[in-house]
Amino acid sequence: QVQLVQSGAEVKKPGASVKVSCKASGYTFSSYGMTWVRQAPGQGLEWMGWISGHSGKKKYAQKFQDRVIMTTDTSTSTGYMELRSLRSDDTAMYYCLRVPSPWGQGTLVTVS
Amino acid sequence: DIVMTQTPLSLSVTPGQPASMSCKSSQSLLHSDGRTYLYWYLQRPGQSPQLLIYELSSRFSGVPDRFSGSGSGTDFTLKISRVEAEDVGVYYCMQGIDLPNTFGQGTKLEIK
Numbered sequence: 001q002v003q004l005v006q007s008g009a010e011v012k013k014p015g016a017s018v019k020v021s022c023k024a025s026g027y028t029f030s031s032y033g034m035t036w037v038r039q040a041p042g043q044g045l046e047w048m049g050w051i052s053g054h055s056g057k058k059k060y061a062q063k064f065q066d067r068v069i070m071t072t073d074t075s076t077s078t079g080y081m082e083l084r085s086l087r088s089d090d091t092a093m094y095y096c097l098r099v100p101s102p103w104g105q106g107t108l109v110t111v112s
Numbered sequence: 113d114i115v116m117t118q119t120p121l122s123l124s125v126t127p128g129q130p131a132s133m134s135c136k137s138s139q140s141l142l143h144s145d146g147r148t149y150l151y152w153y154l155q156r157p158g159q160s161p162q163l164l165i166y167e168l169s170s171r172f173s174g175v176p177d178r179f180s181g182s183g184s185g186t187d188f189t190l191k192i193s194r195v196e197a198e199d200v201g202v203y204y205c206m207q208g209i210d211l212p213n214t215f216g217q218g219t220k221l222e223i224k
Contacts, residue, residue, distance in 0.1 A: 044218050045204055045215040050213075103162070
């Protein structure tokens with residue numbers, strides 16, 4: 001079945017970077033884009049950006065434009081989201097998804 | 113960016129009774145291909161969002177037929193014909209017609 005499996009929880013200090021991975025299975029990775037969404041504790045869903053599965057084309061939310069890098073590795077069917085210059089308000093659950101489904105299980109990033 | 117507005121923000125329903133929630137978009141979600149790119153998700157406590165309805169009114173695989181989506185253009189409704197205990201959680205609408213994809217604030221459903 002179509003599935004996205006994300007890397008494990010991370011604890012980072014302010015100013016550091018974090019890189020979350022999302023491994024896809026059950027479909028042709030290069031045929032679909034990958035979207036990243038985050039959810040702060042007790043809050044709603046916030047779109048961070050999208051990357052094409054084959055062309056490398058990307059679109060980032062303006063809010064993260066200067067701090068986020070999204071990449072893919074088609075040889076391993078894996079997407080990556082790196083967020084730099086972390087702040088305490090970046091503490092959140094980070095999700096990958098192939099719109100509209102499925103979603104990954106989420107990766108908790110704690111900045112403290 | 114397209115703004116998605118959900119109402120109400122919370123809903124308390126007796127098991128077996130119907131429930132209805134609304135989502136409005138600031139722009140039409142009707143694409144030139146004839147599809148309306150509006151999705152409904154349920155996020156149960158501690159879980160990733162799961163797709164209920166795609167393209168306005170199509171139930172995703174495995175979703176009970178007590179869930180239905182309707183509407184057109186900019187006004188959308190999710191209805192649950194008979195609420196069950198497992199329906200507790202937060203319901204989000206999301207537009208997929210343009211990037212950035214945007215979400216409503218969510219409607220929290222609780223059982224009386």
